[in-house]
Structure formats: structure tokens, C-alpha cells
Amino acid sequence: MTSARPLVVLLATLAATLTIACGPKHISAPTRPGESLIVLLPDSDASSTGRASVRNRSGSAELAAERDAALARANRGPRVGTLSEPDVTRLFGEALSALPPAPRHFTLYFLFESDELTDESRALLPEIQNTVKERSLPDIVVVGHTDTMGTPQANYELGLKRATTVRDLLVAAGFDGSTIDVTSHGEGDLMIRTPDETPEPRNRRVEITVR
DSSP, X not given: OEEESSOEEEEESOOSSOEEEETTEEEEOOOSTTOEEEEEEOOTTOSSOOEEEEEETTEEEEEOSTTEEEEEEXXXXXXXXXXXXXXXXHHHHHHHHHSOOOOEEXXXXXXXXXXXXXXXHHTTHHHHHHHHHHOSSOOEEEEEXXXXXXXXXXXXXXXXXXXXXXXXXXXXXXXXXXXXXXXXXXXXXXXXXXXXXXXXXXXXXXXXEEO
16 A cells, blocks of 8 residues: 555554445445455645555555545455545544644744744744644754855855744743754755845745644
């Protein structure tokens, strides 16, 4: 089986009292050894579900929509249907509740040639802080970026300065600095591709991932 993010693929090997709806037909859930049920779910913060491919020696099936499911059977190709939300909860509720929270991503923007946040980005800090508080063991990655104004070395240093500014704001809010990884990509990872020596506000940013 292969899959593409963003998605969650859940698999059950045996389950009773469950059916997969497939038009007017229904598919029994796994009840015999060698049968598996695979269901496709989106990540909690994803805007799309992604895709998954289920294959065995007898055939293949593509899962492309939320709660698409495939019943894989020995010596027979997978049969595809859709699980209802109650069935997903009944069959996979325990596994879903054990999953860690999905990573959250934030982008903060800066004034020209500065490590000063824009007013709009500063207003996002409470949401970022609340997200960190929700994690029992937070892991935070802060990456600084710049536009193409100035030299690559100067921009690397400016990107690092911006990332450090964000780290310091989080530490000042009471978070453990050892959980925050700070680095800089300088002008090497532009959000908006521009020629050299081009001011672009959307490239003057820090990207934050909270796991």
C-alpha cells in the first residue's frame, strides 16, 4: 500500500458488526484471517484528504475521498466502499484517540530589513502560545527567512535574528527554550520567487511548526 499526505490511513484486521456502504451494496467488515479493512481520513488541520492506493496480487483500489475504505481479501482484489462516521468511530475510535495532535504551522512576517514583527503577525502570538500549551511535550521549530535584498550571508544572519526574536518571545511567555529549535534559511527558500535585490514582504518571514 502506498499513500500521499495529508491523510491518515487506518487499518483493521478483524471487526464484526460493520458494513461498508457502496451504492446499494454493502461490504462486510473483516471477519476472517487474511482480510484487512483500510480507511482514508484527513489530518485534523488538512484542507484535503490526499490519496491512498491499496494493492494485492489480485488487483488494486484507489482511495481518494474522506472515509473511502477498501476491504482487502486473500486471493481477491480489494473491494471499495465508504464508511459512515459512526462506523469509523466504532472501529477506529481507540486508535484515533491515541494519535498525537497534528502539527500546527504558523507564518509571521517582518518589517523591511528588520527583526520587528508586523502588527498583524504580533497579533498571532497568543494563538501560537495557546497551541504550545496544548502539547504535553511540545516540540517547536522556528525557521527564519528573508527576501533577496542584501548578500546571502547578511540574509542568513537576518533570518537567524528573526527566528531568535520569535524564540525569545516564546521564552518570555514562559516556554522552555530547550524545546525550541531555531535556524535560518536566509534568502534560500523564498515563498515568492523574485530576482536578486527585490524587496518582497511575503519573503520576510518566520515559519513556526508546533508538534
